[in-house]
Amino acid sequence: MDPMSSTTRLLPPLRIGPLEVDTPVVLAPMAGVTNAAFRRLCREHGGGLYVAEMVTSRALVERTPESLRIIAHDPDETPRSVQVYGVDPATIGAAVRMIAEEDRADHIDMNFGCPVPKVTRKGGGAVLPWKRDLFKDIVRAAVREASKFDIPVTVKMRKGVDEDHLTYLDAARTAEKEGVAAVALHARTAADYYSGTADWEAIARLKDAITTIPVLGNGDIWQAEDALRMVEQTGCDGVVVGRGCMGRPWLFADLQAAFEGREERVRPGLRIVADAIYRHGELMIRHFDDDEDKGMRELRKHMSWYLKGYPVGGETRRSLGLISTLAELREILDTLDLAADYPGTEAEGPRGRQGSPRVPSCPDGWLDTQDITPDLEARLREAELSVSGG
Numbered sequence: 327m328d329p330m331s332s333t334t335r336l337l338p339p340l341r342i343g344p345l346e347v348d349t350p351v352v353l354a355p356m357a358g359v360t361n362a363a364f365r366r367l368c369r370e371h372g373g374g375l376y377v378a379e380m381v382t383s384r385a386l387v388e389r390t391p392e393s394l395r396i397i398a399h400d401p402d403e404t405p406r407s408v409q410v411y412g413v414d415p416a417t418i419g420a421a422v423r424m425i426a427e428e429d430r431a432d433h434i435d436m437n438f439g440c441p442v443p444k445v446t447r448k449g450g451g452a453v454l455p456w457k458r459d460l461f462k463d464i465v466r467a468a469v470r471e472a473s474k475f476d477i478p479v480t481v482k483m484r485k486g487v488d489e490d491h492l493t494y495l496d497a498a499r500t501a502e503k504e505g506v507a508a509v510a511l512h513a514r515t516a517a518d519y520y521s522g523t524a525d526w527e528a529i530a531r532l533k534d535a536i537t538t539i540p541v542l543g544n545g546d547i548w549q550a551e552d553a554l555r556m557v558e559q560t561g562c563d564g565v566v567v568g569r570g571c572m573g574r575p576w577l578f579a580d581l582q583a584a585f586e587g588r589e590e591r592v593r594p595g596l597r598i599v600a601d602a603i604y605r606h607g608e609l610m611i612r613h614f615d616d617d618e619d620k621g622m623r624e625l626r627k628h629m630s631w632y633l634k635g636y637p638v639g640g641e642t643r644r645s646l647g648l649i650s651t652l653a654e655l656r657e658i659l660d661t662l663d664l665a666a667d668y669p670g671t672e673a674e675g676p677r678g679r680q681g682s683p684r685v686p687s688c689p690d691g692w693l694d695t696q697d698i699t700p701d702l703e704a705r706l707r708e709a710e711l712s713v714s715g716g
C-alpha cells in the first residue's frame with residue numbers, strides 16, 4: 327500500500343491558517359539550538375514545521391544584527407517560521423508588522439512559555455498569561471498585523487504559573503477568539519521548570535476546550551512512539567518536539583514514518599553520527615558568516631547529545647567539547663571507532679535541560695489579581711530587554 331495514502335496516515339495534515347504541513351510535527355523553538363543550521367539538518371530527515379529560535383520583539387524593531395540572523399532562513403526553507411517574544415502590545419505589533427511587510431516569515435509563533443527567572447521576575451514569558459487583558463492585547467496586536475498579510479499566528483504556552491494559578495485554558499480560549507491559527511501547550515507550569523514529566527492530561531483537556539483550531543501537544547517526546555502515544559492519549563492535532571531531537575536530527579525521519587504508519591526507524595552507527603556532527607559544524611560556520619570560531623563554539627554544546635550512548639571515551643568527549651576549528655573536529659572524529667553500531671536505547675531518552683521545581687519569581691503582588699496596573703505594565707516592558715529563551 328502506498329505509505330502516503332490517507333488510510334495509513336495516523337493524522338491528517340496539520341493546518342495552520344493557510345499553511346498545510348503534511349507531517350503533523352513541529353520542531354520546538356529552542357534558543358541557542360534551532361538556528362538555520364540545525365533546522366536544515368532536521369529538515370533533511372523529515373517533514374514538519376521547523377520554528378526558529380525565539381527573537382525578542384524589541385530587538386527586532388531595533389534591527390539588531392543578531393535578531394535579523396535569528397529570523398533569517400535558508401533560501402529553500404519553507405514554510406519560514408519564526409517565534410517572537412514580547413510583553414508590550416505596541417512593540418509586538420511593530421515587530422510583527424516588520425516581519426510581515428518585509429516578507430520575512432510565513433508563520434509567526436508567540437512565546438508565552440519561558441520559565442527563566444530573569445524573565446518571569448518581570449512578568450514575562452510563562453507568567454504573562456496570568457494577566458488576562460495584557461495577554462489578549464498582545465495576541466490581538468500580533469494577529470492584527472499578521473492577518474493583513476495572511477500570515478498565521480500561533481501561541482505557545484505552559485500550563486500556568488503553578489498548579490494554583492493555571493492559565494492555559496483561559497489563555498487558549500482567548501487566543502482562539504483573537505484569531506490565532508493554533509495553540510501549543512508545553513504541559514508543565516513555570517514552577518515545574520523542566521522537572522518531572524509533562525502532564526499530558528492537560529493537553530487532552532485543552533483539546534476538549536478548543537474546538538476550532540489545532541491543538542499541539544508538547545513535552546517529553548523522546549522518540550516517535552512517544553509522539554504516537556501523545557496523540558492517542560490526548561487527541562492532539564500535532565506534536566511539538568524539543569529536546570528529543572537534540573543530537574538526533576533523524577528523529578524527524580522516525581516521526582514522519584510513525585505518522586505515516588511505517589515501522590522503520592533510523593538507528594545510526596557512529597560513522598553516521600560523526601558525519602552529522604561534521605556537517606552540523608560546516609553549516610554552523612556558514613550560518614555565522616564563515617566565522618569558524620563562533621560556529622565551532624556553538625557546536626560544542628551539541629556534542630554530548632550526539633554521542634549519548636556511543637562508545638566514546640571521556641578524554642575524546644572532552645576534546646570535542648573544546649574544538650575551535652573544523653580541521654580539529656575532523657581529526658578527532660577520525661579517531662572514533664566509526665564501525666560502532668547503534669547502541670540501542672542508551673542513545674535515546676532524556677537529554678538537555680532537566681532541573682528541579684522552583685517557586686517562580688514574579689513581580690511583587692503579581693498573583694494577587696489577574697488585572698494589570700500601569701505600574702506593572704511599565705515594569706513589564708523591562709522584561710523584554712535580555713531574554714535567553716526557554
Ligand SMILES: Cc1cc2nc3c(=O)[nH]c(=O)nc-3n(C[C@H](O)[C@H](O)[C@H](O)COP(=O)(O)O)c2cc1C
Nearest residue numbers: 354355356357380437512545546567568569715716
Ligand atoms: C535549550 C532550550 C531552549 C529553549 N528555548 C525556547 C524558546 O526560545 N522558545 C520557546 O517557546 N520554548 C523554548 N524552549 C522550550 C521548548 O520549546 C519546549 O517547549 C520544551 O523543551 C519542552 O519540550 P520537549 O520536552 O520536547 O523538550 C527551550 C527549551 C530548551 C531545552
